[in-house]
Amino acid sequence: MITAILALPLIFAIGSGVDGARYYSARAKLQNATDMAALALAASSEQDRDVLGQLAASYLVANMSGADVEGLDVSVTSADAEQIELTASGKMPLTFMRLANLVDVELDADARAMRSPIRNVELALVLDNTWSMSEQDASGISKINTLKEASRELVNALITTDDSPVRIGLVPYADYVNVGTTNRNAAWLDVGKDYSVPPSEQVCVEKTEKTICLAKKPTYACTRTVDGVAEPATCGGECTSQEKQTVPPYKSCSGGGSTTYYKWYGCVGSRKPGTTRLDDQSPTVGYPGYLETSQKCLSPIVKLTNDRPALLKAIDGMVIKVGDYKPYTYIPAGMIWGQNVLSRTEPFDDGADYDEQNVDPRKVLILMTDGDNTLRFNANNGRHISLSSPASKAATEVSETNKDTLSICTYAKSKRIEIFTVAFMVSNSTAKTMLETCASDAKHYFDASNRSKLLSAFSGIARSINQVRLAH
Structure with missing residues (x-):
């Protein structure tokens, strides 16, 4: 009994420490969500407080998803052509401290964001969707899910109204890109018609001999690497001794089977002649499209749009594999289609003319990858093939x-x-140097070594593009 009584102070000390850590984490997340909401509102032209209040509430709820905070509330305390002010509050339920009859603790945050002049912005999001993005961090969250979260927050921060001057295009890339099957008959595409191959006639012969394996190497657990990801496999098992043996007569057949169908799933390679694959100056040179028995590229490109729901749906729909297809990395494919999304010329001509000062429109490209290139260009057919x-x-x-x-x-x-590059958990120094060189300058390069740094990088880029800032 005495031991139990003496243990109570220790239990309360540990409990207060646990709840304290949760409190500081929840408070930081609420402050960050309030900052993001203020920046998003400041980027819009809206000044009606009721409308702004509804928008602020939706942003706060979206950015606090998964946080252990109840009773979220946000209010717009000031809104004019120059600034937005918000206050937010909520309650965090306690766990251990309930033993001391403390049920919850109140949280609060406030933010003030300065507005900027409205200009047209065209942004290409060039995002790595390769198999290596399946890897998880220490908390069990996959890279692709972190990327989706960061991308959603960026879109929410930049496109705040239906008539937003910001248009965003999405380019999910891996070994190839998917330009969408609706472009099948486009002049800039070189792809044949779908076709099928019927099975050959089955031919059977009677045989009385078989090659029999007498001994095999032992099998053992090993690993294989797919786009930098180590996967368990079984090695060994090769036949080391064999002989032909006479057996009772049996039929050995070849041919037959079922019809093989080849179709176009939207996958394209690189332009083949000379260096036409490296710029948008040859709109009459076609991109090769490939007929396959199954899909060998990922989600289709989304052209420039200010349709926020459509962009968010496309981001949520990004995948890193289709069936058994686990793609490798070919960054040039993503980069050239990011360029194509922003270009005024075909294949996509939705972009406005280039502005010599890149002010109106301000054209921006964000390249994100989690590793180095793992494929090479084949000039014979435009494919991106193994090393x-x-x-x-x-x-x-x-x-x-x-x-x-x-x-x-x-x-x-x-x-x-304007090019931003983001290295997400990249360990290869050569790849990092390439990304830093690709960026407009050193301040446009982000070395995001973990989940929080990726989220912070995308948040910082959004603030830079918005040309809005937090005021303290």
Whole structure:
């Protein structure tokens, strides 16, 4: 009994520490969500407090998703052409401290954001959707889900009204990009008709001999690497001794089977002639489309739009595999289609003319990847294919792919496109150097070594594009 009584102070000390840590975490998240809501409202032209209050509430709820906070409330305390002021509050339920009859603790936050002049913005989100994005961090959250969260917050911060001057295009890339099957008959596309191959006639012969394996190497657990991700596999098992043996007569058949269907799923490679793959100056040169028996590219590109629900739906719909297809990384494919999304010329001509000062419209490209290039360009068919062996030759091929990436970056910058690059949990120093070189300058490069830094990078980019700022 005495021991139990003496243990109470220790229990309360531990409990207050746990609840205290939860409190500071929830308070920080509420402040960040309030800041993001203020910035989003400041980026809009809306001044009606009722409308702003509804928008602020929706942003706060969206950005507090998953937080252990109840009774969220937000109010717009000031709104004019120059600034927005918000206050937010909520309650965090306590756990251990309920033993001391403390049920919850109140949270509050406030934010003031300065508005900026409204200008047209065109933004291409070039996002890595390769298989390596399946990896999880220490908290069990996959890279792709963190990217989706960061992208949603960016879209919510930049597009705040139905008539927003900000238009965003989405380019999910991996080894290829998907331009959408609705473009099947476009002049800039070179793709044949879908077709099928009937099975060959089945031919059977009678045989009385078989090759029998007498001994095999032992099998053992091993790993294989797919786009930098180590996966469990089984190795060994090869036959080491075999002989032909006479067996009772049996039928051995070849051919037959079912019809094989080839169709176009929207997948395209790189332009083949010369260096046409590295810029948008050859609109009459077609992009090769590939007929496959199954889909070998991911979610389709979304052209420039200010339709926020459509963009959010496309972001949520991003995938990193289709069936057994687990794609590798070819960054030039993403970069050139980011350029195409912003370009005035075909294949996509939704972009406005380039502004020599990149002011109106302000054209921006965000390139995000979680690793280095793992494929090379094949000039014969425009495909992006596996690296060669040995490793020294593969390194040379990666270097060539990196050069192509930087060539597209250089061309985009020559058109005054502002480029942000984000390295998400990238360990390869060469890949980091490439991304930093691709960016408009050092301040446009983000080395996001973990989940929170990726979210912070996208948040910072959104603030930069909005040209709004928090006032303290």
